[in-house]
Amino acid sequence: MSNMSRFTQLSALAVGIAGALAFGQAHASGFQLRESSVKNLGRSQAGTTVANGDASVVSYNPGAMGFIEQNTIQADVTVIDLTAKFDGNAYTHLAPTAPCPSPGCVPVGGGDGGDPGNATAVPAIAAVFPMHGALEKLTLGASIGAPFGLKTEYDSDWVGRYNAVTSDVKTVDLTLSAAVKIHPRFSAGVGFIYEKANATLTNMVDYGTILASAGIPGATPGALNGGVTDGLAKVSGDSHGIGWLAGFEWRPTDRFAIGYAHRSEIDQDIRGDATFGAPAAFTGSQPLFQQLAAQCMMAPAGNPCYAQLPTLLALGNGFVPTAASTSLTTPSTDTLSLRYDVSDSFRLMGDVQRTDWHSLRSVDIKFDNPYQAPSSEAFDWTDTTLVSLGAEWDISPAFTLRGGVAKDQSPTHDDTRTPRLPDNDRTLLSIGVTWRATDALSIDAAYQHIAIKSPSIDAFTSLGTELTGKFSGHADLFGVAAQYRF
Numbered sequence: 001m002s003n004m005s006r007f008t009q010l011s012a013l014a015v016g017i018a019g020a021l022a023f024g025q026a027h028a029s030g031f032q033l034r035e036s037s038v039k040n041l042g043r044s045q046a047g048t049t050v051a052n053g054d055a056s057v058v059s060y061n062p063g064a065m066g067f068i069e070q071n072t073i074q075a076d077v078t079v080i081d082l083t084a085k086f087d088g089n090a091y092t093h094l095a096p097t098a099p100c101p102s103p104g105c106v107p108v109g110g111g112d113g114g115d116p117g118n119a120t121a122v123p124a125i126a127a128v129f130p131m132h133g134a135l136e137k138l139t140l141g142a143s144i145g146a147p148f149g150l151k152t153e154y155d156s157d158w159v160g161r162y163n164a165v166t167s168d169v170k171t172v173d174l175t176l177s178a179a180v181k182i183h184p185r186f187s188a189g190v191g192f193i194y195e196k197a198n199a200t201l202t203n204m205v206d207y208g209t210i211l212a213s214a215g216i217p218g219a220t221p222g223a224l225n226g227g228v229t230d231g232l233a234k235v236s237g238d239s240h241g242i243g244w245l246a247g248f249e250w251r252p253t254d255r256f257a258i259g260y261a262h263r264s265e266i267d268q269d270i271r272g273d274a275t276f277g278a279p280a281a282f283t284g285s286q287p288l289f290q291q292l293a294a295q296c297m298m299a300p301a302g303n304p305c306y307a308q309l310p311t312l313l314a315l316g317n318g319f320v321p322t323a324a325s326t327s328l329t330t331p332s333t334d335t336l337s338l339r340y341d342v343s344d345s346f347r348l349m350g351d352v353q354r355t356d357w358h359s360l361r362s363v364d365i366k367f368d369n370p371y372q373a374p375s376s377e378a379f380d381w382t383d384t385t386l387v388s389l390g391a392e393w394d395i396s397p398a399f400t401l402r403g404g405v406a407k408d409q410s411p412t413h414d415d416t417r418t419p420r421l422p423d424n425d426r427t428l429l430s431i432g433v434t435w436r437a438t439d440a441l442s443i444d445a446a447y448q449h450i451a452i453k454s455p456s457i458d459a460f461t462s463l464g465t466e467l468t469g470k471f472s473g474h475a476d477l478f479g480v481a482a483q484y485r486f
Helices: 004-009 012-020 038-042 062-067 207-213 286-297 304-317
Strands: 072-093 105-107 120-130 138-145 149-153 166-183 186-206 230-253 256-263 266-275 322-330 333-341 346-355 362-367 375-378 384-394 399-408 426-436 441-452 456-460 465-485
Touching: 038 072, 038 399, 038 426, 038 441, 038 465, 062 138, 062 166, 062 186, 062 230, 062 256, 138 186, 186 207, 186 266, 207 230, 230 322, 286 304
Parallel strands: none
Antiparallel strands: 072 105, 072 120, 072 465, 120 138, 138 166, 149 166, 166 186, 186 230, 230 256, 230 266, 256 333, 266 322, 322 362, 333 346, 346 384, 362 375, 384 399, 399 426, 426 441, 441 465, 456 465
């Protein structure tokens, strides 16, 4: 039983929440989403904090609301379609130091997982209301959007099934903002954020390896028995947190605007339920582990079995439904935007956004079941920078064309990358159009293509399964929106 102690660290929640909250079917790196405005999508996010007449500034830069002169209601929806493919292998290290390939390193059977991405719609709605009379310098706004999230699903029999199968994480923000126009050329604002998060995550567990290492006669690792002793681990949980944002817009001249906004970190204490779906071969052996543990506790002091008692208790009483919890901090962002009106009909815009992903160092998991040992998943993410350039051209009173390009860094790196986040640096290319159907109603549409630099992966599970290879993929985003002013 000398190898059994490493199995007490197996955590479906760690493999689930810790990995999946890091994998975004998003058009931003990490698990960040920026789908609150179709106009911004068409410019590759250039000019987000100086977006003239765009109600999405409620959640991007409340200070910019001071330059919106009419009541404005805006609804946006963006469909994100991620396409990815894995090329590689997985091995179970039966001997801890066994190189691959070797007799002590057994290949895991299975396919490439298929395309883990599905077309997913991300909606957003925002409203801005300039006050009048004694409050004419005040503007109020509200919005609902999804700043972080993901949805991916691999085939349940793929070679990386012990790392990830399904990941479905959603965050929804309610933002309430207010702006004060301190000067005809300067407006500042603040916002309050209430954020709700929920997650449903799964992966397979190789109970064959657990039983084989515990010395159960006839037990073989999943890599050798074709995964017949695999079991589905599932976790679902939710949480809520509170944050804030603040920003300003300054127009030093009629043709030039500067915007800046800061969004705070938001702490989430996720609470959920974990189930392990252990096969009969494992659950049938648990009474044996319980009996051995009971006999050990009755043995005289100094008996060698005491060294194995924690493992016997864990295997006999663990891997059963239990409540679990973890803490997660979504990152803060700082965004600087510039807009220059080259003429009355042509505008240039640019953004630099810094995201403090260093807040995600690790995710530490605790279980209510005292026999399920806590676990920790390391990330050690680094801060990232997005740089974007965009332009708009009013080709007629009814139509505006726009386009943009951006470079977005990834917070991940090779030594901690997981298949739940086959992420890397990205290049964004966008086009968009606005149709002003009437003086009050306008319709927006945009398309964005994201080229993702192919990431390599070398990821281990707590049971000694190693997944190596490369991902290739891209994303396509399609957005439509409607805005009504009155």
